[in-house]
Amino acid sequence: MVPAPRTARAVARAELTRAILDRAKAQLAEVGPAALSVRQIARDLEMASSAVYRYFPSRDALLTALIIEAYDDLGEAVEAGDATAERADLRGRWTGLARGLRGWAVAHPHEYALTYGSPVPGYAAPQDTIASAARVSTALLTLVADAHAAGRSPVATRPATEAELASIAPVRSFVVDELDEAYTVRGLMAWATLFGNVSLELFGHMYRGVLDYEAHYATLVEQLADDLGL
Amino acid sequence: MVPAPRTARAVARAELTRAILDRAKAQLAEVGPAALSVRQIARDLEMASSAVYRYFPSRDALLTALIIEAYDDLGEAVEAGDATAERADLRGRWTGLARGLRGWAVAHPHEYALTYGSPVPGYAAPQDTIASAARVSTALLTLVADAHAAGRSPVATRPATEAELASIAPVRSFVVDELDEAYTVRGLMAWATLFGNVSLELFGHMYRGVLDYEAHYATLVEQLADDLGL
DNA sequence: CGAGAACAGAGAGCGGTGCTCTCTATTCGG
DNA sequence: CCGAATAGAGAGCACCGCTCTCTGTTCTCG
Numbered sequence: 001m002v003p004a005p006r007t008a009r010a011v012a013r014a015e016l017t018r019a020i021l022d023r024a025k026a027q028l029a030e031v032g033p034a035a036l037s038v039r040q041i042a043r044d045l046e047m048a049s050s051a052v053y054r055y056f057p058s059r060d061a062l063l064t065a066l067i068i069e070a071y072d073d074l075g076e077a078v079e080a081g082d083a084t085a086e087r088a089d090l091r092g093r094w095t096g097l098a099r100g101l102r103g104w105a106v107a108h109p110h111e112y113a114l115t116y117g118s119p120v121p122g123y124a125a126p127q128d129t130i131a132s133a134a135r136v137s138t139a140l141l142t143l144v145a146d147a148h149a150a151g152r153s154p155v156a157t158r159p160a161t162e163a164e165l166a167s168i169a170p171v172r173s174f175v176v177d178e179l180d181e182a183y184t185v186r187g188l189m190a191w192a193t194l195f196g197n198v199s200l201e202l203f204g205h206m207y208r209g210v211l212d213y214e215a216h217y218a219t220l221v222e223q224l225a226d227d228l229g230l
Numbered sequence: 231m232v233p234a235p236r237t238a239r240a241v242a243r244a245e246l247t248r249a250i251l252d253r254a255k256a257q258l259a260e261v262g263p264a265a266l267s268v269r270q271i272a273r274d275l276e277m278a279s280s281a282v283y284r285y286f287p288s289r290d291a292l293l294t295a296l297i298i299e300a301y302d303d304l305g306e307a308v309e310a311g312d313a314t315a316e317r318a319d320l321r322g323r324w325t326g327l328a329r330g331l332r333g334w335a336v337a338h339p340h341e342y343a344l345t346y347g348s349p350v351p352g353y354a355a356p357q358d359t360i361a362s363a364a365r366v367s368t369a370l371l372t373l374v375a376d377a378h379a380a381g382r383s384p385v386a387t388r389p390a391t392e393a394e395l396a397s398i399a400p401v402r403s404f405v406v407d408e409l410d411e412a413y414t415v416r417g418l419m420a421w422a423t424l425f426g427n428v429s430l431e432l433f434g435h436m437y438r439g440v441l442d443y444e445a446h447y448a449t450l451v452e453q454l455a456d457d458l459g460l
Numbered sequence: 461c462g463a464g465a466a467c468a469g470a471g472a473g474c475g476g477t478g479c480t481c482t483c484t485a486t487t488c489g490g
Numbered sequence: 491c492c493g494a495a496t497a498g499a500g501a502g503c504a505c506c507g508c509t510c511t512c513t514g515t516t517c518t519c520g
Contacts, residue, residue, distance in 0.1 A: 009467075009516060016468095033348075034264065038507065048470045050509080059507065117348025118263075119433060133435070155385060158453050163445035167437045185453060189423060192450070195435075196426020203349060205363070205425075207397045215393035220422070223388050223415060227457075239487060239496070246497095268478065278499045280480080289478065 017055050019045060024062055025069070032110045033063065063114070068132050070111040075135025077104035082139050090147050091230040097139060098194060098221040105198045112202055116195060137191065141168065141179075144187040144228065148180045152229040157182035164188060183228075190224045247285050249275060254292055255299070262340045263293065293344070298362050300341040305365025307334035312369050320377050321460040327369060328424060328451040335428045342432055346425060367421065371398065371409075374417040374458065378410045382459040387412035394418060413458075420454045 023041045038059050042049040056062040081100025085092025105112040115133070160181040168184055179187075197220055200206055201213050253271045268289050272279040286292040311330025315322025335342040345363070390411040398414055409417075427450055430436055431443050 007517070013468090037505085039505080049507085050471075051469050053508070054468060113348035116429070116433065116435070118343035137437075156456070158449060158456065161445050161449050163442040164449060167441040167446060169437075185449060188446075189450060189453065192426035192430055193419060193423040194426070195430060196422035196424070199346070199429055200422055200425060203346065205346070207367075207399075211397040212393040215391050216397060216418075219388060219391050219394060219415060220419060223419065226386070226388065237488070243497090267476090269476080279478085280500075281498050283479070284497060 013055070020052060020055055020062070021065060021069070024066055028066055028110050028114070029108070033066075033114050036063070038062065064128065066111075067114055068129050070108070070115045071129060071132035071135065073108070073111065074101070074104050074115065075132060075139070077101070078136050078139050082143065087146070088150070090143065090150065090152065091225050093143055093146075094225050094228070094230050095221055097143065098217075098224075101136070101194060102198050102201075102217055105202060109202050112198070116199060117203065140191055141187060144183050144190075145179055147228065147230055148183050153180065154182050154186040154229045155227050157185050160184045186228055190228060193220070193224060243285070250282060250285055250292070251295060251299070254296055258296055258340050258344070259338070263296075263344050266293070268292065294358065296341075297344055298359050300338070300345045301359060301362035301365065303338070303341065304331070304334050304345065305362060305369070307331070308366050308369050312373065317376075318380070320373065320380065320382065321455050323373055323376075324455050324458070324460050325451055327373065328447075328454075331366070331424060332428050332431075332447055335432060339432050342428070346429060347433065370421055371417060374413050374420075375409050377458065377460055378413050383410065384412050384416040384459045385457050387415050390414045416458055420458060423450070423454060 020041060023044050024036060027036050027041060027044075036059070038052050038056075039049045042052050045052075056065065077100040078097050079100075081096035081098070081103075082093045084096040087093070105116075164184050165181075167188065168179065197217060201217075206213065206216075250271060253274050254266060257266050257271060257274075266289070268282050268286075269279045272282050275282075286295065307330040308327055309330075311326035311328070311333075312323050314326040317323070335346075394414050395411075397418065398409070427447060431447075436443065436446075
């Protein structure tokens, strides 16, 4: 936000802030959000634990920073997946997007838990996170809007109610100004289905058999593409 | 499990175990899983914190007991929802089941987070929980099997792969011995969509507008019923 | 350039946590 | 009735997040 004056002190501050964040990220990946310890980070960085509080006012603030980074990482992965196919290849973009989502989640389970699991801090999702969090839904909505613009349409779908229309109103305004009612409903469903599947898999709710998650997810994604008329 | 000998000591033990569990449950509902404190429970019950460990070997064990109760409560709510309609009224059973799920989750957000959010203990979902956890998916699978038996069929659906078939194999054996491939895929999708929606709502990922969750969920449930051919 | 303000780091300490160990009192089964 | 099993209490350990105070450094500005 702030351009940061180029004083030696400001540079050192930026570097140490980054170092703390990196160390926290590493610890998060190792032991998970619940066991993330400010004191341990300080020990790793060979500094007094109290000094860390010069950079992050609380453990929750540190976690919030990690959450934002996680949202951005995920957003990037999803956008990259979307970009693996030609713009007109809607189905390719969809599967890329979906694979990007699950691939990132499987590779970063603790980060995924931090963002899409139960809220860890006292609650109150910080306002700072919404911009980063919106990247995924924006990518998905854009794809759906592109499908509609290309004359596609989903399988038989109920008309959207006020609720659905209201839910995408904020995003719709600056992403796309016309979105089919049916696509709104199907889009929200696909969104929930994708995250539902990934959450159920990562949080240990898939059947304990020898389920091939990868293959199962592939079928799911293809079916959703069919339903979306891609 | 054990018939429990009727000694005064055994009775007292059972009562205190129950009291601890109840107090823990109340605390869980108030402050959430992360802030649940063995010491606080002991204070509430006016006993030494060390005494609690005579009943639950660790905080995680206590949480596990709460998880099992939560699964059972949810299972009961879902089964009750399913039972609000006549056995042959598949659509009524479906909406009842779905409303039971969300209704319980909204009424018990911390319990829902404990079960379907990110795993709180070190990981390793205890084996004890699976029987209770299976109640929901059993109810859903039974409904889908009943639909198939009644000659219904879902909208155009891809054939199930080995993955899907394997995933329901353990349940299929004692719930229903023949289940359509298409219904397997659609059933798993509906399962993921339902939980995905509830999780996204409860964990704060629904769009920050004035979204009427209730109405949105109703539309979703109806659409899923359509897709399932109910 | 130099003075005063702003900042960074360290250390001690507070109140909290989960959990263990030891000691005593009670209740059980043979 | 007596020895063994059990229950409770209390002290204590190692950790946690966080605050406060003190010192040294680096900045800004007259």
